[in-house]
Amino acid sequence: MNRLAPLVLGIETSCDETGIGIVRGTALLSNTIASSMDEHARYGGVVPEIAARAHLDELVPAINAAVAEAGIRLTDLDAIAVTCGPGLSGALMVGIGAAKALAVALDKPIYAVNHLVGHVGADLLQTGTEPLEYPTIALLVSGGHTSLLLVRDLVSDVELLGETIDDAAGEAFDKVARLLSLPYPGGPQIDRVAADGNPKAIRFPRGLSQPKDMAAHRYDFSFSGLKTSVARFVEQRQDAGKPVPIGDVAASFREAVVDILLTKALAACADYDVPRLLLGGGVIANARLRAVATRRTDAAGVVLRLPPLSLCTDNGAMIAALGAQLIMAGHEPSTLQFGADSTLPVGQIQVSGLPLSLDAP
Amino acid sequence: MLLSIDTSAGTSVAVVDRDRGVLSERGESDTMRHAEVVGRLIQECLTEADVAVSALSGVVGGMGPGPFTGLRVGIAAARVFALGAGKTLVPVISHDAIAYGHYQAGHVGPLLVVTDARRREVYWSTYTGADSVGLPVRAEAPGLAKPTELDVPGWAYAGWPRRDAVVVSAGDLGMVAELRFAHGRVSAANAPLYLRSPDVTVSNGPKRVSR
Ligand SMILES: [Zn+2]
Numbered sequence: 001m002n003r004l005a006p007l008v009l010g011i012e013t014s015c016d017e018t019g020i021g022i023v024r025g026t027a028l029l030s031n032t033i034a035s036s037m038d039e040h041a042r043y044g045g046v047v048p049e050i051a052a053r054a055h056l057d058e059l060v061p062a063i064n065a066a067v068a069e070a071g072i073r074l075t076d077l078d079a080i081a082v083t084c085g086p087g088l089s090g091a092l093m094v095g096i097g098a099a100k101a102l103a104v105a106l107d108k109p110i111y112a113v114n115h116l117v118g119h120v121g122a123d124l125l126q127t128g129t130e131p132l133e134y135p136t137i138a139l140l141v142s143g144g145h146t147s148l149l150l151v152r153d154l155v156s157d158v159e160l161l162g163e164t165i166d167d168a169a170g171e172a173f174d175k176v177a178r179l180l181s182l183p184y185p186g187g188p189q190i191d192r193v194a195a196d197g198n199p200k201a202i203r204f205p206r207g208l209s210q211p212k213d214m215a216a217h218r219y220d221f222s223f224s225g226l227k228t229s230v231a232r233f234v235e236q237r238q239d240a241g242k243p244v245p246i247g248d249v250a251a252s253f254r255e256a257v258v259d260i261l262l263t264k265a266l267a268a269c270a271d272y273d274v275p276r277l278l279l280g281g282g283v284i285a286n287a288r289l290r291a292v293a294t295r296r297t298d299a300a301g302v303v304l305r306l307p308p309l310s311l312c313t314d315n316g317a318m319i320a321a322l323g324a325q326l327i328m329a330g331h332e333p334s335t336l337q338f339g340a341d342s343t344l345p346v347g348q349i350q351v352s353g354l355p356l357s358l359d360a361p
Numbered sequence: 362m363l364l365s366i367d368t369s370a371g372t373s374v375a376v377v378d379r380d381r382g383v384l385s386e387r388g389e390s391d392t393m394r395h396a397e398v399v400g401r402l403i404q405e406c407l408t409e410a411d412v413a414v415s416a417l418s419g420v421v422g423g424m425g426p427g428p429f430t431g432l433r434v435g436i437a438a439a440r441v442f443a444l445g446a447g448k449t450l451v452p453v454i455s456h457d458a459i460a461y462g463h464y465q466a467g468h469v470g471p472l473l474v475v476t477d478a479r480r481r482e483v484y485w486s487t488y489t490g491a492d493s494v495g496l497p498v499r500a501e502a503p504g505l506a507k508p509t510e511l512d513v514p515g516w517a518y519a520g521w522p523r524r525d526a527v528v529v530s531a532g533d534l535g536m537v538a539e540l541r542f543a544h545g546r547v548s549a550a551n552a553p554l555y556l557r558s559p560d561v562t563v564s565n566g567p568k569r570v571s572r
Contacts, residue, residue, distance in 0.1 A: 047559055050561065052433060053433075053553075056433045056436060056437055059441060063441070063444060064444070074445055094433050094437045095437075097399050097438040098438060100400025100438065104400055104404050105414055106446075179567050231570040232571045235570065235571050336401045
């Protein structure tokens with residue numbers, strides 16, 4: 001196996017994006033994504049069974065498209081990498097079944113990797129930037145997760161500092177958008193109407209930021225109280241027969257989310273004396289989050305890393321990139337026995353899988 | 362030679378040959394471990410049959426009917442193995458394998474095949490018998506029913522000899538594909554037979570939080 005700049009195909013099916021990525025070392029050759037987002041829109045959130053069915057439909061076309069774009073043959077690959085968790089288990093299983101079959105068909109090694117660590121690995125595929133320095137704090141925010149990590153080394157030392165104890169930040173955007181009768185996904189809609197609003201108009205609560213919460217949840221997030229607070233505000237207006245100032249509500253809600261995310265991330269930077277912050281996950285598309293992050297990291301003397309959006313949303317390239325890093329660092333492949341782990345801890349960067357006893361037919 | 366994969370019940374993998382029959386077959390009956398075992402079973406079957414991937418002429422995928430989470434694992438594996446190996450995918454309805462095995466065992470005549478669909482429902486298929494080359498002749502496309510619906514006296518297939526199967530043999534599935542190919546029969550559609558819509562409810566809007 002080429003361990004200097006391995007050619008790796010990554011398969012990502014943990015949520016509603018079927019992602020196939022191909023990298024050579026840290027060079028991105030294809031980042032092919034088929035999303036089932038539109039099919040979930042009428043339900044106001046990702047429906048696991050619809051996502052899993054779409055993965056099965058999209059896998060082969062996406063692999064073909066990625067291989068064509070990368071200008072390679074499947075037989076050229078050095079290895080296959082696949083997300084084995086965390087995520088929706090039925091969705092993960094589609095990618096795992098496919099990845100294992102591909103590995104056996106091609107007689108190539110397989111690397112079962114952690115989706116969240118993959119988000120950090122996406123940064124390595126940025127062109128024209130200095131290489132990622134360690135340690136770094138990473139804030140991953142999407143419809144499925146809100147996690148704060150301390151990354152001392154991508155392939156050997158990733159520590160979870162905190163995560164959401166209820167809704168993910170992206171989910172909060174979706175739910176508040178619904179309260180304001182805006183369509184799914186909520187993030188871009190909230191951004192759109194917030195443009196005309198005053199972010200200081202309404203003071204919504206910042207979850208887990210009171211001294212009594214900080215002891216146990218210094219780096220954890222909570223968005224359900226914020227969502228309830230927005231709902232209550234909207235209901236009071238409606239009950240009083242007054243118009244709901246949608247722009248102000250959206251801007252103030254968004255400000256509360258952005259504020260708590262960055263306050264906790266920058267607190268981690270300060271506490272661990274790590275002057276580097278990496279953002280990842282689909283919510284990074286939020287213009288206000290990017291703007292405030294730029295301003296507040298500047299003020300704090302923290303270097304901000306912001307991969308391009310196509311690498312921030314769930315994708316297979318980040319999985320391939322993490323696989324390539326594991327190979328380059330000399331890690332052995334996973335065995336074929338791993339399964340889907342919907343709650344895979346972030347500290348488990350690669351899953352090897354334990355031998356299982358298999359029954360005769 | 363064909364690699365055959367079915368996850369409509371447990372996980373079953375086989376390598377079959379039209380002339381020599383089933384060369385290797387491995388299975389795992391646990392219906393919760395498809396993703397864990399499928400890769401290893403494929404590898405073991407190829408090794409045991411001493412068949413190189415390049416020597417295969419196709420990959421057979423069992424299209425169900427079957428409970429969706431597990432069913433998808435085998436179809437994904439079959440489709441992507443075929444893609445990786447540069448071979449043809451041959452879809453086969455999983456119940457055909459059960460019927461084929463039934464007739465191979467010497468039975469004749471009508472047959473009602475029943476498998477578990479979870480949630481107190483069953484999948485069923487009916488066959489009128491085996492044809493001159495041994496292929497089961499399907500009477501009607503697979504269906505989904507409550508168990509009691511199969512016992513209603515007026516039902517079209519009421520009283521047909523019934524076989525309740527908990528295992529689908531990838532060996533039998535593969536032999537169905539071999540016979541179909543050898544005799545120029547059309548294969549099934551390359552689409553999973555879920556026979557059920559995803560569980561979803563469209564919400565009536567946000568619930569009130571204040572009283
Ligand atoms: Zn993600």
